[in-house]
Amino acid sequence: xxxxxxxxxxxxxxxxxxxxxxxxxxxxxxxxxxxxxxxxxxxxxxxxxxxxxxxxxxxxxxxxxxxxxxxxxxxxxxxxxxxxxxxxxxxxxxxxxxxxxxxxxxxxxxxxxxxxxxxxxxxxxxxxxxxxxxxxxxxxxxxxxxxxxxxxxxxxxxxxxxxxxxxxxxxxxxxxxxxxxxx
Numbered sequence: 593x594x595x596x597x598x599x600x601x602x603x604x605x606x607x608x609x610x611x612x613x614x615x616x617x618x619x620x621x622x623x624x625x626x627x628x629x630x631x632x633x634x635x636x637x638x639x640x641x642x643x644x645x646x647x648x649x650x651x652x653x654x655x656x657x658x659x660x661x662x663x664x665x666x667x668x669x670x671x672x673x674x675x676x677x678x679x680x681x682x683x684x685x686x687x688x689x690x691x692x693x694x695x696x697x698x699x700x701x702x703x704x705x706x707x708x709x710x711x712x713x714x715x716x717x718x719x720x721x722x723x724x725x726x727x728x729x730x731x732x733x734x735x736x737x738x739x740x741x742x743x744x745x746x747x748x749x750x751x752x753x754x755x756x757x758x759x760x761x762x763x764x765x766x767x768x769x770x771x772x773x774x775x
Contacts, residue, residue, distance in 0.1 A: 594707040596666035600673055600686040604664065605636040608648070613638070615647035619675070619682045620694040632656055635677035637664060641686040649689065654680030660699050668710045668725040676703055681714055683723060697721045697731070706745050709769050713750070715740055720750065722772060730772030735765050749775065 633656065637649040654660065660679035667674050667683060675682045679699025685691040695714060702715040711729060714721040718736050722729040736754025741762070743751045748769045753762040766775040 596668055596705060596707055596712075597670045598666040598673070599642040599670045601640045602649075602664045602673060602675075603638045603640075605638055608636060609638065613646045613648050615645060615689065616650070617647060617684075617689045617692070618650045618652075619684070619692050620652060620680075632678065635662055635675055637675060639673065639684075639686055639689070641671075644687065647689050649675060649682075649684060651675045651677040651682050652680060653678035654699050660701060661703055663703070665703055665705060665712060667712050667723060674703070674712060674723070676700060683727075693727070695721060695723075701740075702742070704742065704745070706769070709745065709748070711769065713742075713745075715742055718754075720767065720772070722769070732767055732772045733774070735767075745769065 633653040635651040638646055639649050640646045655678040661676050662678055663676055665674040671685055671687050673684050673686050681695040681700045683693040697714050697716045700714040700716060704713040706713055710724055712723040717739055718734050719732045721731045737757040739755045741753045750767040750769050753764055755762050768775055
C-alpha cells in the first residue's frame with residue numbers, strides 16, 4: 593500500500609514524559625467556543641522532525657466517543673503531520689510547530705489518505721474536506737443531512753452516499769477530487 597513520504601516520526605504517549613522536551617505545543621491555540629477542550633482529554637505525541645530536536649504536541653480531544661478517530665497520519669507535504677484526537681484534526685508543520693491548522697470539519701469521522709491523488713481526505717457527517725501538499729485543497733458543500741458513506745475514489749472521482757432527511761433515504765453523490773465540486 594502506498595503512503596505519503598514524511599520527514600518526521602511520532603509516538604503516541606499514554607502520559608506526559610518524565611522529562612519533557614524543551615519544545616512543547618498545545619493545540620488548538622485559543623479558539624472561541626473551545627475553552628474547555630482540554631477537559632475532554634488530549635492526544636499526547638512525541639514528535640521527532642528529521643534533523644531537529646523533538647517536541648511534545650498536546651492535541652485537545654474533540655469527542656470522547658470511541659467511534660471518532662484518534663491517530664497520526666502523514667500528509668501530502670512531508671513536513672506536515674496530521675494528528676486526529678477524538679475527531680478533531682490538526683495539521684502541524686513539524687519544522688515550525690507553532691504553525692498548526694485546526695480543521696473546521698468537526699468531527700472528522702473518517703480520515704482517508706489518497707496517495708495517488710496527493711490528498712488527505714477528512715469525512716464528516718455532512719461534508720468532505722481535502723488537504724493537499726499546499727494546505728486546504730477544497731471543502732465540499734453539504735452532501736448529507738446526517739452521515740456520509742464513501743464508496744470509492746477512482747479516476748479522479750470520489751463516490752459515496754449521504755442520507756437525506758426529506759426522503760429518509762440515501763442519495764448518491766460524486767465529487768471531482770481536484771476541486772471538490774459535485775459532478
